[in-house]
Amino acid sequence: MGQPIIQTENLKAYYITQAYGVERTVQAVDDISISINAGEVYGIAGESGCGKSTLLKVLLGSYEPPLTVVDGSVTYHLDDQTIDAVNLTPEEKRSLRWKDISYIPQGSMHVLNPVRKIRDTFHDFISAHRNVTRKESMKMTSSYLRDLGLPDKVMGSYPHQLSGGMRQRVTIALATILWPKLIFADEPTTALDVIVQRGVIQMLKEVQQREGSTLILITHDIGVHANLADRIAVLYAGKLVEEAPTRTIINEPKHPYTKFLIESLPSLDGREERSSIPGRPPALDHPPSGCRFHERCPLAKDICLTIDPEMISVGPNHRTACHVVAEELSHEPAI
């Protein structure tokens, strides 16, 4: 595994809105520190509304009020340069985007201009960053699409003439045509049927492996993570609750929430009953005190109601934030 390519430290990003003089603060990303290495596939998992997309927007440096970074830092390490991603100027953004950092958005069904042919959209995006003639950008596009196994005729199509799965693949191609080092993908397989999903996963894998790009993959679907990710971070209500290599997360989850997530996966033979997590995720404008999971946690103790658990290391590359896990660890005989 390579050097860190993107890091956050104690990152806090809140939606701060003001309506009729009443201020409302949604703590969508709260105190998250992660470090992602060059060339890895880093999965971010968690229920709907836990702050996955918000974290991604901040990592990407693409956010505007009401979303505000209230504390902490995001740093890129690109070509021996250290870049503060919280305060990017428009020029820096223009020079980073697509060439170094790219993004496959959530719900990318509608990101293609409906009145523009696919090839023109590609030309717009390529020529924004490379000094190319139309002929050159067309050549780049058609050879890239061919490499990715997309039919030639999509070039001359309008978005509405393509199926959902094809549109998603075209979007992935559009996002990665300039070989970015860092690719963010937000729910790239959601809303696709299983067969198409497999194709898209395969395509992401190819794109990532070709130049050894870093892929930051967001999805609530642990199955997709199991397929693609090297490491997984589990978010709950704006907090990072556990992070470990994929295998570890799936085989030995430590945090009670992660355990629920893994148990709720359909097993391979499909015979086992799927258990879902009791209760609902909390609203983030008034998150629960202490551990944010305590209302739904079967192991919750008094301390969980008042004190926010700290991140502790529980194994190689494995960390989690839970009082009970910490306690168990301290009782274990030292080796």
Added chain:
Amino acid sequence: MTLLRQYILPRIVQWFVVIFVGISVTFLIPRLSPVNPVDQAMGRLTSFQTMDPEATLQMRETLLDLYGLDGSIIDQYLNFWGRLIQGDLGPSFQSFPTPVTEIIGAGIWWTIGLLGTAILISWVLGVVLGSLAGYFPQMWWSKFLERVVITVYPVPYYILAFVLLMLLTYYWPVFPLVGGSRGDPSFTWEFISSVLYFGFLPALSLVIGGTAFRFIMAKALASTEITSDYVQYAELAAVPKRKILFFYIIRNTMLPQVTDLALSLGTIFEGALITEVVFGYPGVGYTLYNAINSGDYNIIMGITLLSIVGIATASLLVDLIYPLLDPRVRLR
């Protein structure tokens, strides 16, 4: 081929039906009205001079024929179409016996020139400025433009026109008070420049009002466009703003904008009554105004028919342009 059969052909048929029905209604309405135009005309004629009964009767006959009011209603209707197809709309009564077609023909080019130019200019200005203002709502010039437009827009047109007229022909007389040109129509710079000179003020009054309306519409459409996924994605990818403005924002608002443009072009044939009267401009609006004042039925009828054809043709054109503007229409 299927496009022709399933899309174009039905619309052309529809065009014929609309015109047929519209013209038939235009034929019927004066005949259902309790006021008989022949009696009216007779009244006007006999009020100036006395005529002997023989002559009066003959006069009446002639008028009935000229108005196409003799025979049963079916005969009248068939006759009406027969004449219409030959381009005969009967004579004007005010300037008897000049044919209506000639009188309308004299005014129509002035009107088409004035309104066509004014509508096109205000459309382009309004769409570009409004979309710019919608794309960059935080800029000072955007707020400034919007404030100007919001001030101008509610001013009634006739007040705007009078203010311009007073300012630029009376207090600061740089433009002529009435008329359309100097000299006889010819393809010389002298004549053409005089047309521009005489047309400037009425055109300006129309452009101001038209641009304000178009600006508001374009800004509203652009404000919706900028929240769309494809605009936001292109922004994120740092596609140049100019390209986003024209190919992502404006291009996606073309459907309603072009529809509206074509429909306003279709109303040209009614003339711009207030404009032409205020500025003494020799177009069909002015002709219509005079015809209404003097009860010149044939002229009113002629202008009505013309605007029916104009509006029907405009909506036919809109339908035919749709597939070019929005690729999604082609599949339907």
